[in-house]
Every structure is written in structure tokens, then in C-alpha cells.
Amino acid sequence: MLLPAAGFAQNVTEQEKKKRQIEQEIEFLDTQLASTLKKKSANTNDLNFIRRKITNRKKLLAQIESEIKTINLEMLRKEFEINRLKGSLGELKREYSKLIYTAYKNRDQSAWLMYVLASENLNQSYRRWAYFKEFNRSMQNRASQIKKTADQIDSEVNALEKMKMSSLKAQDQKSREFKKLQNDELGAKRTITQLTQKEKDVRKQLDAKRREVERLNREIERIMAEAVKEKKSVDYKESAADRQLSDKFELNRGKLPWPVKRGAVVEEFGQHNHPVFKNIKLPFNNGVNIATDLNAEVFAVFDGVVKQVLVMPGYNQCVLIQHGNFYTFYCKLDKIKVKAGSKVKTGDSLGTLAAADEKSSVIHFQLWNGMTKQNPESWISR
Numbered sequence: 001m002l003l004p005a006a007g008f009a010q011n012v013t014e015q016e017k018k019k020r021q022i023e024q025e026i027e028f029l030d031t032q033l034a035s036t037l038k039k040k041s042a043n044t045n046d047l048n049f050i051r052r053k054i055t056n057r058k059k060l061l062a063q064i065e066s067e068i069k070t071i072n073l074e075m076l077r078k079e080f081e082i083n084r085l086k087g088s089l090g091e092l093k094r095e096y097s098k099l100i101y102t103a104y105k106n107r108d109q110s111a112w113l114m115y116v117l118a119s120e121n122l123n124q125s126y127r128r129w130a131y132f133k134e135f136n137r138s139m140q141n142r143a144s145q146i147k148k149t150a151d152q153i154d155s156e157v158n159a160l161e162k163m164k165m166s167s168l169k170a171q172d173q174k175s176r177e178f179k180k181l182q183n184d185e186l187g188a189k190r191t192i193t194q195l196t197q198k199e200k201d202v203r204k205q206l207d208a209k210r211r212e213v214e215r216l217n218r219e220i221e222r223i224m225a226e227a228v229k230e231k232k233s234v235d236y237k238e239s240a241a242d243r244q245l246s247d248k249f250e251l252n253r254g255k256l257p258w259p260v261k262r263g264a265v266v267e268e269f270g271q272h273n274h275p276v277f278k279n280i281k282l283p284f285n286n287g288v289n290i291a292t293d294l295n296a297e298v299f300a301v302f303d304g305v306v307k308q309v310l311v312m313p314g315y316n317q318c319v320l321i322q323h324g325n326f327y328t329f330y331c332k333l334d335k336i337k338v339k340a341g342s343k344v345k346t347g348d349s350l351g352t353l354a355a356a357d358e359k360s361s362v363i364h365f366q367l368w369n370g371m372t373k374q375n376p377e378s379w380i381s382r
Helices: 005-034 044-105 109-117 122-196 199-232 240-251
Strands: 264-267 287-293 297-299 304-312 316-323 326-336 349-353 360-369 372-374
Touching: 005 044, 044 122, 044 264, 044 287, 199 304, 199 316, 199 326, 199 360, 240 316, 240 326, 304 326, 316 349, 349 360
Parallel strands: none
Antiparallel strands: 264 287, 287 360, 297 349, 304 316, 316 326, 326 349, 326 360, 360 372
16 A cells, blocks of 8 residues: 555656547547538448547546546555654654753753763763763754654645645546546447448448458458468578567567557457447458548558558558568558668658548558467557
8 A cells, every 4th residue: 555655656657648648549539520520420430439439538537547546545655654754753852852851951051061070080071071962962963853854744745735636636537537428428329320320321331341351351361471481482591680670579569659640549450340230240350440640641660671562442552561570561551652672660651641531541550470460459559
């Protein structure tokens, strides 16, 4: 329960950082949804945005709850420390009172001097003089300790008051976010109702999307198979640089930057059912779809070599980058700045995204380890 002060500060800083990341994603989703409010009919993308916002809102509430618990635990520690300091201050004052009383009774300095001079020998005289000197120093030390302890109590009380304010502020934010969550859930229900009324159109759009996804998946799997086949040939020798790059990439699991500056994952990795028509399975997603700003710039997530640039129906232009045994795939670009064989560094611009609608773009991002597809959210830093 009694967390060290430095640990508390670090913990709160980390929690604030996570909160801010979630809040930024919610702000982005709000911006994207605001552009669709004028439309009379909702679409699946709207629902994906709302559902993602609900997920983030729940994460934010959990983060706020964690922050409140951390603050409350530190408040208990502060209260314990204040009580301990008050007890110490009381003891110091009692000891100081005794010293003051003794000094008062022996306030005649000439009597003290006579006491020293009346010593039987030089050794006794020195001991009596040392006693009076130590007595004087002891009084000064007690006075100094009393002031220092009183100042420390004031500091701890002020810190405690600030923590109480932080706790109240966090509880107020929790209440506001909970109300927003309820509104988001109502919005999701309204969107689901609208989509349910046009099931025929949704199914038609889904069939077209399924064909695009399956075509993309086949092409990427073909490219991956060729790359792996090349590495398995008897003539292939893995270079030390490639081995080192693979090792570095592996060490950066969970630390890779996003391929875009900001955005939100609106379609997750793997197999999922349709958010409205639960009996319909969506095409298997080999990566993630990240909604971002209109014509946003796309960046390499790690050092590597551009293996291929290709065009895919429904996915615009795509860039495949090799990082030793790992590969990253960036789709839905409108303009490309690199070509096959180009060496890239982490954060290098690959190009800009095509428009998904009037206000936003979407990047389809995949990550492979040889022939094994990976969940990009396990690798990127948030």
C-alpha cells in the first residue's frame, strides 16, 4: 500500500500518457464521425468508428479508475507519513521543553562558569565545559529539527490536498466519460437499426469487399511464398546483415511506430463476424485497417528494403518492405515515393494515402514473419 513517492510519480506519469493516447484516438474518431453526421444514412464504417470509440471509452474509464486507485493509495501513504511526522514533532517539542526548562533554571551564566572553575582537576573542568557546549548544541539541533519537521508536515499536507483535488478531478472525468459512453452506445444502436433496414445493400457491398480481400490475400501469400522459396534454395546464403536486421526487428515487438502519424484501428486482425448481421463472417483480415487523416503520409515502421510495389483492385498501390525474415505491407496508397530495391529507414516516407471519403483515408497494414501472418497490434507501440 505504501508506494514510494518516486514510484507514485512515475506511475501517474505513465497513466497520464496512456490516457492521453486513448483521448487522442477518441478525438480523431469524433472528428471523423462529425463529418458523417450530415448524411441521412449510416454505413458500416460509421459503425466501426463508433464501436472503436466505445472500446476506447471503456479503456479510458479503466485507466481513470486505475489512476484514482493509485492516487487514493498515495493519499493513505501521505496521511500515514503526516501522522508519523506529527508524532515525531510532538516528541521533539517535549524534549525541547525539557531543555528550555533546564536552561531556565540555570540561566545565571556566572553560576555555570563557577561550576566549571570549581572542578577538582583539568580533566573534570574539560568534561563540564564539554557538557555545557553539548547542551547548547543539543538545544539548537532540537530547534532546527522542530522547524524542519513542521515544514515537512506543511509540505506533506499541501501535497495531500493536491492529491485530493486530483482524485476529485479524476472522479469527475470518470462520471463525464461514463455519460459519453452511454451516448456512444445509443449511437451504435441507432446505426445498427439503420443498417439492419438495408441488409440487401450491405450484403452486396460485403460480397464485393470479400472478393477484393481474397484477391489481395492470394497475391500477398504468393509473394511471401516466392520470398520464402528463394531463401530455401541451396544457392541462398543469408547475410549477416539480414540476420542482424531480423534480430533487431524481433527485439522491437511492441515498440514499432505506427505507419501513420495518428488514427484508429477500425478493422482488427483475424476472423470476425459482421457487427450487425452476426451470422455473416467477414473476410479474414491478414492485417489491420487504420483510419487516418485525408491523404495522410505513410511511414516505414522499420529499416528494410522495398521488395515490391504493386497495384491491387480496391487497395490502390501497395508497398512490400523486407526486414530480414520479416515483411511489412502497406496498402491503399495514392502516391508512392519509393521503388523496388529502395533502402528505407524507420520513419521514412513511403508516399500518401488515397481518399476513403471526403474527410479521411484508410491504410491496410500487414506484418509477416516468413509465411506466418502476425497481428500488427502486437508489434506496434500502442
